[in-house]
Amino acid sequence: MGFPGTWMTESESLVYRVVPKCACSTIGQIMYFSDHGRFFDGDIHDSTEGLHKWAQADSQPLIEANVKAHKSYAFTCVRNPYARILSSFFDKIAGIQRNGKRYRGNLVPQLAQKYGIDVGSPENGFEFDQIASFRRFLLFARDTIRFRKPMEPDIHWSAMAGHISTYIVNGGRYDHIFFTEKFDEGMAHVLKQVKTPVKVDLKKIPRFNESEGHGPKRAHPVSAYFDDLSRHLVWEIYKRDFQLFKYDFDDPDNKFPKAEVDLDEVHAKLGN
Known part of the structure; x- marks a missing residue:
């Protein structure tokens, strides 16, 4: 099984489990920029160089060795299921x-x-x-x-818990899970934990919304x-998504989570 949907910077500063429709284009471009000082020209999902991806055969042994030894800061991002x-x-x-x-x-x-x-x-x-x-x-x-x-x-409408669990089941552990709705705060927290080859100024990063x-x-x-x-x-x-990632099922118009993600709970419940 390995680590499908996992991306890693070439410098191995960051490991990210992609969850579709959760700011993945922007996150991928930030990771690319943090190594190269420029953005990938095009949709980051189409890149075949400059960023390790599980879908690229050459990247797989590097990602696997990193994740199993928990060498890098590992994170993902979630979004209100509605x-x-x-x-x-x-x-x-x-x-x-x-x-x-x-x-x-x-x-x-x-x-x-x-x-x-x-x-x-x-x-x-x-x-x-x-x-x-x-x-x-x-x-x-x-x-x-x-x-x-x-x-x-x-993949775009299957539950986030399913995407996120493959990483845990196969031997990975997350250091942080943040919310698309609080993107700047969450991404800033991630970047603060690591030293990247190129410093990232989040205020200057455009939003890469490839579907817009x-x-x-x-x-x-x-x-x-x-x-x-x-x-x-x-x-x-999406029952597990609401419960694990603390979103408000009762009010579809409340896009914000009601609490922070409990990482221990996520690992316990998705690690079976």
């Missing part, structure tokens, strides 16, 4: 990807056919019933996660998308 699943919908389902195409080719037509989802198009200005379509997408997401039908769950501008904007407050049934589905999918 906001994260909404972001996945607007980016991956309703939006057009960087290559000008729909995400995963025939996924959107399949969803239109099987779940009645309509996401509009650039031609009609992405005019569609956002709330109705999102709720149908949520049913689809639940089906993929619970029943692995009509397809395997996608490719699709419709969210037209309503978060709570409008989640009726009683939707919230039931969200709890079914």
Whole structure:
């Protein structure tokens, strides 16, 4: 199994477990910058040099040796489950990807056919019933996660606890887990713990939101998308995420966590 989704700076100053839709583009670029004094030209997910990634065969033995010996400061970042699943919908389902195409080719037509989802198009200005379509997408997401039908769950909407647990189960330990909603504070804490080849001034770091501008904007407050049934589905999918990462299930509009993450609890509950 190893350490899927794990990135490490070439200087081995930092090890990061990627959690999709949780500021991973910005974090990856900060790590790249902290070694090279420049940002990767393009989407950091496409880089094949300058940053060790588990997906690159040459990086695997280096990452494995580092993580198992806990040589470097290891961290990850989480996000409110309500906001994260909404972001996945607007980016991956309703939006057009960087290559000008729909995400995963025939996924959107399949969803239109099987779940009645309509996401509009650039031609009609992405005019569609956002709330109705999102709720149908949520049913689809639940089906993929619970029943692995009509397809395997996608990394962008599978639970954060699942991503984060692989690192622990295979012998890693986190030093810090922070919140996307308190990004500057969390990233500053991480950088304070390590000495990087290039000093990072967080105030000068742009936000790398690779999904922005490719699709419709969210037209309503978060709570409008989640009726009683939707919230039931969200709890079914993301119960552990709410509990472990201290987010407020009762108020979808409260994006902030109610407490800090208890690292010992995370390692105990996700390490089985």
